[in-house]
Amino acid sequence: METLLLTLAAAGLGFLASGMERHAKQIFGKATAPRFRNSCAGIGWAGLGLTLMTAIRAYGVSTGIAVFFGVTAAVSLGFALILAYRPRLLLLAVPASVFAAFLVILT
Numbered sequence: 001m002e003t004l005l006l007t008l009a010a011a012g013l014g015f016l017a018s019g020m021e022r023h024a025k026q027i028f029g030k031a032t033a034p035r036f037r038n039s040c041a042g043i044g045w046a047g048l049g050l051t052l053m054t055a056i057r058a059y060g061v062s063t064g065i066a067v068f069f070g071v072t073a074a075v076s077l078g079f080a081l082i083l084a085y086r087p088r089l090l091l092l093a094v095p096a097s098v099f100a101a102f103l104v105i106l107t
Helices: 002-018 021-028 035-059 063-087 086-106
Strands: none
Touching: 002 021, 002 035, 002 063, 002 086, 021 035, 021 063, 021 086, 035 063, 063 086
């Protein structure tokens, strides 16, 4: 279950970072269209919501919320380091986390 939560949070935060103008310039090397950024931000928030719902379903309300914040903090730290040193790496990390989430769901 923790693997699923980590991959869902990584996908959500990756899309959310792609939806921010500054990070989009870092990741893609140029400014992106506002429509694209808004779509990425919406997908990112939906991914984080899905992560929260999955954590609550697996652990119950009180523990699930705590697990959600812990997982989100761990993934956020990793993404902060990636954005600081190798922002183009998120072009590979986000699709890989989406693919990994589907693999975890299927197994």
